[in-house]
Amino acid sequence: GQSLEQPSEVTAVEGAIVQINCTYQTSGFYGLSWYQQHDGGAPTFLSYNALDGLEETGRFSSFLSRSDSYGYLLLQELQMKDSASYFCAVMSGQNFVFGPGTRLSVLP
Amino acid sequence: EAQVTQNPRYLITVTGKKLTVTCSQNMNHEYMSWYRQDPGLGLRQIYYSMNVEVTDKGDVPEGYKVSRKEKRNFPLILESPSPNQTSLYFCATRQGSSQPQHFGDGTRLSIL
Numbered sequence: 001g002q003s004l005e006q007p008s009e010v011t012a013v014e015g016a017i018v019q020i021n022c023t024y025q026t027s028g029f030y031g032l033s034w035y036q037q038h039d040g041g042a043p044t045f046l047s048y049n050a051l052d053g054l055e056e057t058g059r060f061s062s063f064l065s066r067s068d069s070y071g072y073l074l075l076q077e078l079q080m081k082d083s084a085s086y087f088c089a090v091m092s093g094q095n096f097v098f099g100p101g102t103r104l105s106v107l108p
Numbered sequence: 109e110a111q112v113t114q115n116p117r118y119l120i121t122v123t124g125k126k127l128t129v130t131c132s133q134n135m136n137h138e139y140m141s142w143y144r145q146d147p148g149l150g151l152r153q154i155y156y157s158m159n160v161e162v163t164d165k166g167d168v169p170e171g172y173k174v175s176r177k178e179k180r181n182f183p184l185i186l187e188s189p190s191p192n193q194t195s196l197y198f199c200a201t202r203q204g205s206s207q208p209q210h211f212g213d214g215t216r217l218s219i220l
Contacts, residue, residue, distance in 0.1 A: 004150075031206055042198060043151065045208035087150055094158060094205060095166055096141065098150040 002026040002092050004099035011105045012078055020073045020102045022088035030091040032064050032071045037101070038084045046073065046086075078106050110135050114199050114212035121189060122220050129184045129215050131199030139202045140182040141166070141209070142174065144195040151198065157182055158205075189219045 004024045012018040022032065031050040035043040047055055049064035049071060061074040075082055083106045088099040113132045121127055131140065141156040143166075153166030157176040171193055173185040186193060196216050200209040 008148075033208070035209075042211040042213050043200075043209075044211070048206065048208065050206065089151075091206065094139075094156060094164065096153050096156075096209070097167065098143075098152070100148055100150045 002090060002095075002097040004088055004090065004097060006086075006088060006099040006102045008100070009103045009105070011107065013107045014078055014080060016078050017074065017076045018078060018104065020075075020086050020088075020104070022071045022073075022099055024069050024071075024088070024090050024099075026069075026090050026092045026097065028092045029066065030093075032062070033089045033091075034060075034062055034073045035087045035089060035098075036084050037087065043087065075104070080106050080108065082106050110210065112199055112201055112210050112212040114197075114215050116215060117213065118216050120218045120220065123190055124188050127186050127189060127217075129186075129197060129199075129217070131182045131184065131212060132180055133182075133199075133201045133210075134180065135201060135203070135210065136179065137201040137203050137210075138179070139205065139207075140176065141200045142172070142182070142184045143198045143200065144168065144193075145198060145214075146195050154184070154197075186217075189217075191219050193217065194219050 034046040037043045047062040064071040085101045142154040143151040155174040157163045199212040202209045
């Protein structure tokens with residue numbers, strides 16, 4: 001089966017940098033994705049890593065190490081609007097498996 | 109505007125009364141999925157479809173049915189709902205297997 005682990009909560013201050021880690025166990029692997037979900041809202045796509053290394057999209061970066069079954073989402077220059085839940089997800093075959101989510105609280 | 113539309117957004121019903129949650133997309137995406145979201149468990153895939161008339165089970169398919177008769181629609185059917193199906197449900201679509209998923213606004217179901 002598949003399983004993913006993330007920290008349940010992270011707190012940081014505005015302007016800081018925060019890293020949200022994700023470790024996974026899966027039979028078959030096609031990539032690691034990250035999604036953001038604000039309270040009461042739908043998940044929205046942030047990034048996708050199919051190969052090892054760092055992908056950068058504005059203030060957000062995502063990293064993958066397939067040999068370590070590990071990835072992280074890096075959020076820089078934190079803003080209050082970044083307060084949300086963040087989910088990593090892996091594709092195994094056509095099945096998407098999401099992690100339990102990390103709730104990020106950004107303090108002024 | 110690219111949209112994934114779910115209906116209803118909220119529903120309170122009783123055990124055993126059949127219900128259908130509709131999902132419609134205007135992006136001509138091949139892949140569609142249904143998820144349920146419960147506190148502390150993230151999103152769990154119920155069923156997915158890779159194209160018209162092609163569907164397969166996700167991680168938690170028990171108690172649910174789906175159909176994909178047209179590319180744009182992917183309804184979720186609860187033939188005999190039970191209280192453990194009380195949850196927040198999301199429909200999602202994507203163009204290709206590794207492409208970003210686009211989620212609907214969600215349907216909150218309460219089954220008494």
